[in-house]
Amino acid sequence: MGQSKDTRDPEEQIRAAEMDAEIIALRRQRVPYVEIGRQMALKYRGPGEDPEQPYPKQYMHERYKAALAAIPAREVNAHREELNQLLDEAIDRTNEVLRARHPLVSNGRVMRIGEPFINENGEPDIAEGHGEPLEDAGPILAAVTEIRKLVGEIRVLNGLTIPVKQELDLGGHVNYTITGVDMDQLT
Numbered sequence: 001m002g003q004s005k006d007t008r009d010p011e012e013q014i015r016a017a018e019m020d021a022e023i024i025a026l027r028r029q030r031v032p033y034v035e036i037g038r039q040m041a042l043k044y045r046g047p048g049e050d051p052e053q054p055y056p057k058q059y060m061h062e063r064y065k066a067a068l069a070a071i072p073a074r075e076v077n078a079h080r081e082e083l084n085q086l087l088d089e090a091i092d093r094t095n096e097v098l099r100a101r102h103p104l105v106s107n108g109r110v111m112r113i114g115e116p117f118i119n120e121n122g123e124p125d126i127a128e129g130h131g132e133p134l135e136d137a138g139p140i141l142a143a144v145t146e147i148r149k150l151v152g153e154i155r156v157l158n159g160l161t162i163p164v165k166q167e168l169d170l171g172g173h174v175n176y177t178i179t180g181v182d183m184d185q186l187t
Contacts, residue, residue, distance in 0.1 A: 019044050020067035023060060028082060033060040083157055091150050098143040103133040 008016070019040055026036045037055035045051040068076060104111040111134045114126035155161045 015044065020063060020070070023064050024067050024071070024079075027064055028079065030086075033057040033064070036060045036064075080157060084154060087150050087154050087157070091147055094143050094146045094150065097139060098147070100139075101133075102136040102139040104136040 022043075023036055023040065026039070027033075031039075034054070034057050037057055037060045040060065041054045042051050045053070068079070112128075113131035113134060114128045115130040116124060116126055119125040152161075
């Protein structure tokens with residue numbers, strides 16, 4: 001929002017501030033923008049407007065961003081801390097999945113390591129389905145992937161993902177663009 005003077009009458013300004021506060025409160029509760037648009041339309045549509053027609057998702061997102069930009073940094077930091085806490089809790093739950101045992105199941109049966117034995121002919125054989133359950137790597141790999149995504153979101157939320165982009169010009173013959181490398185560390 002720029003430095004332009006607000007030309008709305010005081011009643012409209014109060015109504016807009018109340019709406020912005022509600023949008024922020026609903027986003028803190030992780031309510032989707034579509035639902036926020038529906039709730040705000042029912043409550044804030046003006047005379048002659050259809051209250052059953054929800055505000056567009058994009059409009060709610062823009063209002064949310066503008067409202068966040070307008071509030072003091074202390075409140076933004078408090079909101080960032082809430083989001084960090086939610087992401088930390090999600091990482092904790094994902095770590096629980098990572099630490100849990102996940103037996104491999106096929107056709108409704110737990111797959112087990114075969115138990116070796118000597119059969120009646122004196123030959124080595126394997127008794128299928130009598131040993132330890134096989135571990136399913138799928139849930140573990142999914143948990144690791146989810147943790148990586150959550151850590152990435154934390155990095156973005158806390159401003160830790162500033163890319164380093166350097167360009168080299170070698171006499172006009174060859175141009176290289178190196179992204180993610182600090183040129184000072186190469187020498």
